[in-house]
Amino acid sequence: MRFLLTAIVAASLSAQASPRPAFEVASIKRSERLDEGGGLRWLAGGTVRVTNLAARSLLLTAYGTAQRSLLASQIIGAPGWATTDRYDIVAKVGGDLAARPMSEWFANLPALLQSLLEERFKIKAHRETRELPVYVVRLANQDGRLGPQLHTSSVDCEKERAKCALHFLPGHESGVAVDAATVIRAATSSLERIVIDRTGLTGNYDFDLEWSPDQSSPDKPSIFAAVREQLGLRIDSERAPVEVIVIERLEKPTED
Numbered sequence: 001m002r003f004l005l006t007a008i009v010a011a012s013l014s015a016q017a018s019p020r021p022a023f024e025v026a027s028i029k030r031s032e033r034l035d036e037g038g039g040l041r042w043l044a045g046g047t048v049r050v051t052n053l054a055a056r057s058l059l060l061t062a063y064g065t066a067q068r069s070l071l072a073s074q075i076i077g078a079p080g081w082a083t084t085d086r087y088d089i090v091a092k093v094g095g096d097l098a099a100r101p102m103s104e105w106f107a108n109l110p111a112l113l114q115s116l117l118e119e120r121f122k123i124k125a126h127r128e129t130r131e132l133p134v135y136v137v138r139l140a141n142q143d144g145r146l147g148p149q150l151h152t153s154s155v156d157c158e159k160e161r162a163k164c165a166l167h168f169l170p171g172h173e174s175g176v177a178v179d180a181a182t183v184i185r186a187a188t189s190s191l192e193r194i195v196i197d198r199t200g201l202t203g204n205y206d207f208d209l210e211w212s213p214d215q216s217s218p219d220k221p222s223i224f225a226a227v228r229e230q231l232g233l234r235i236d237s238e239r240a241p242v243e244v245i246v247i248e249r250l251e252k253p254t255e256d
Helices: 055-062 095-099 102-107 109-120 180-187 223-233
Strands: 025-030 040-043 047-054 084-091 123-137 151-153 165-167 172-179 195-196 204-210 232-249
Touching: 025 109, 040 232, 047 055, 055 109, 084 109, 084 151, 172 180, 180 204, 180 223, 204 223, 223 232
Parallel strands: 123 195
Antiparallel strands: 025 084, 040 047, 047 084, 123 232, 151 204, 165 172, 172 204
């Protein structure tokens, strides 16, 4: 098949060279809420509380990293109920892992959720690399000139740490003394595609970006126009190899 760029990994994602961490106990129930709001919280003592989330959301976290979840486009073959059916889950790790600082055991969250999906949702899946639509960010101006709301930062974070921060609001993101990669992630956070940075920018920057998140405001530009006009960057649509998770089997869990 043309879209398949590499061979399927022969071993299932469940196969590991060493034992994968797992929750000691977990309770799963169908959510009774009718809205789509929900979330995942990790609490001191090694407890994870999932509220009103669909299985697809668990997949995105489980097969991503502790720093970044997968995008919806990276999950292939999930059944329809994985998006519509929502669950409340309380799970707790045991033993040495529970006694570690939260920052340490949180790094194991993707692996913990993989174990939960295998045990309770009977998941079977594998990784593939497929050619998918992506966004590529480049400098918009041939002379390398940046936009009026993106410039090299003069803030020394060692001396003025309180000034160095990111701020997120719907349709408005800004940052002081953040690296170029962070600027790109912030500017494209609302886009449901993998984003490739080909700006060549280095160093730290201050930026301020404002756009209409739902195109309802005639006074604000789209994210694509805002990035070009305000930051001096352009977002191009292309295709590139992307790692995806292909679901072979996923079952509804038994509630308890």
